[in-house]
Amino acid sequence: MKFLILNGPNLNLLGRREPGIYGDDSYESLCRRLSAFAAAHGSTAECFQSNHEGALIDAIHAADGVYDAIVFNPGAFTHYSYALLDALKAVDVPCIEVHLSNVHQREEFRHKSVTAPACVGQICGLGFYGYEAAMGYFLTRAGQKEAP
Ligand code: CA2
Numbered sequence: 001m002k003f004l005i006l007n008g009p010n011l012n013l014l015g016r017r018e019p020g021i022y023g024d025d026s027y028e029s030l031c032r033r034l035s036a037f038a039a040a041h042g043s044t045a046e047c048f049q050s051n052h053e054g055a056l057i058d059a060i061h062a063a064d065g066v067y068d069a070i071v072f073n074p075g076a077f078t079h080y081s082y083a084l085l086d087a088l089k090a091v092d093v094p095c096i097e098v099h100l101s102n103v104h105q106r107e108e109f110r111h112k113s114v115t116a117p118a119c120v121g122q123i124c125g126l127g128f129y130g131y132e133a134a135m136g137y138f139l140t141r142a143g144q145k146e147a148p
Pocket of ligand 1: 009010011012013014015016017018022073074075076077078098099100101102103110
């Protein structure tokens with residue numbers, strides 16, 4: 001499968017700030033790990049990170065017909081970006097939303113995701129493993145049309 005791994009605002013700072021919440025490992029190491037995971041499963045994973053909502057929207061539009069699945073951590077946009085919700089709905093590429101932290105153990109405003117309704121599902125609190133779990137779901141479910 002061809003995966004697009006999308007990460008939103010501030011996730012480029014992984015490993016440099018707030019290790020107690022987001023861990024010690026860098027964004028670059030996340031991408032290396034997911035590329036290796038994809039390769040081990042006969043797949044590819046392309047990583048894209050942006051701090052800009054429009055750039056993420058453009059990446060989602062450009063994914064249509066190019067990638068088999070999107071694994072997306074929209075960062076704080078999760079909680080208020082109806083534009084990202086619309087972009088996910090506008091393309092024919094299934095997406096799983098991932099959060100490194102358990103957003104439900106954090107501030108109230110992080111409990112709500114406006115983007116999750118456009119996704120197959122949501123994973124939170126599992127750190128980097130959450131991205132692999134999402135990819136694993138798609139790898140297992142590839143080609144199967146019935147409900148999960
Ligand atoms: O838990 C997640 O993955 C989040 O999507 C991370 C977002 C946050 O706004 C969401 O509520 C939950 C924030 C990403 C900030 O990433 C940083 C990484 C290192 C240092 C500082 C920020």
